[in-house]
Amino acid sequence: MAVYDLVAIGNPVYDVIETPFVKSIGRILSGCSFNAAFTAKRLGMREVALIGRVGEDFQEQLFNTLKRIGLRFIKVGDAKETTGFKLKYLGHGDRELEVLGFSGEISMKDVPQEVFDARAVVVGPVLGEVRVEIPKAFRERGSVVFLDPQGYLRRVRRGVVEYYSNPEALEACCESYLVKPNELEAKLLSGLDEPVKAATSICRRTGAVTALTLAERGSVIVDGERAIIVPAYPVHPVDPTGAGDVYLGALVYYLCNGLGLEDAASYASAIASMKVEGIAAHFRLNLREATRRARWIRSKVRVKKLK
Secondary structure, rough: OOOOOOEOOOOOOOEEEEOOOOOOOOOOOEOOOHHHHHHHHOOOOEEEEEEEOOOOOOOHHHHHHHHHHHOOEEEOOOOOOOEEEEEEEOOOEEEEEEEEOOOOOOOOHOHHHHHHHEEEEEEOOOOEEEHHHHHHHHHHOEEEEEOHHHHHHHEOOOOOEEEEEOOOHHHHHHOEEEEOOOOOHHHHHHHHOOOHHHHHHHHHHHOEEEEEHHHHHHHEOOOEEEEEOOOOOOOOOOOOOOOOHHHHHHHHHHHHOOHHHHHEEEEHHHHHHOOOOEOEEEOOHHHHHHHHHHHHHHOOOEEEOOO
């Protein structure tokens, strides 16, 4: 059996998306694990698998889509319904997530042993469904673990997602090579507002390289010695949903192909800028344009040494 270049673990979701500029027709495939895996696959990563639960309502649709794009889906048990949200953007970066379904938890006993030999793994829960022992097991087997902590910082109250400070999120960060929180998630993990200070705190507390995404303000990456300030490429946004997931998938791809943090983050920022010009993960990816944007971004990257 071939060793996977990348495994992404976390339930795929089918969302209804509404922004000031666009509204999806029905529910559309999304979710951190899918978006990151799909991005890495589109960029050229060869053996990529998605691990999660899906309900009977979207099972056939998901299987057909993933087969068409060349992603293997490893289904881990049955579910009555597929995870999904109704996302409504309220302005100023705020959004409301109404839960449409949840397909259940993923535990160690659900995950086939052969996938733990993957070269890299993206852990991307959306509602805390990936048990923390899973990234630990990948790390112990030698996989490079990339984490989006969002799902560990969410809970559902009266059918709506709310964020909260959860110690399990920091546990998962400690098992990771790199973590990618957004600004709100970084504040919950660190207790700090200022991005460089928040990312530095997370990095020092967990030992993980911390890539903090800041939407139209770009990103900050802290590796313990430096803070790398990466601008965003200016675009007209259509749908920001999943931009951070796409950023992570691109970052994984370029780091796994030997680029340094500054160059990899420049490409990730460029590709994320293309994503916000389309809906969900289904955006036009032009590699020549991505390179042009990445060079523009790289010319404006700033590096600060940490004390």
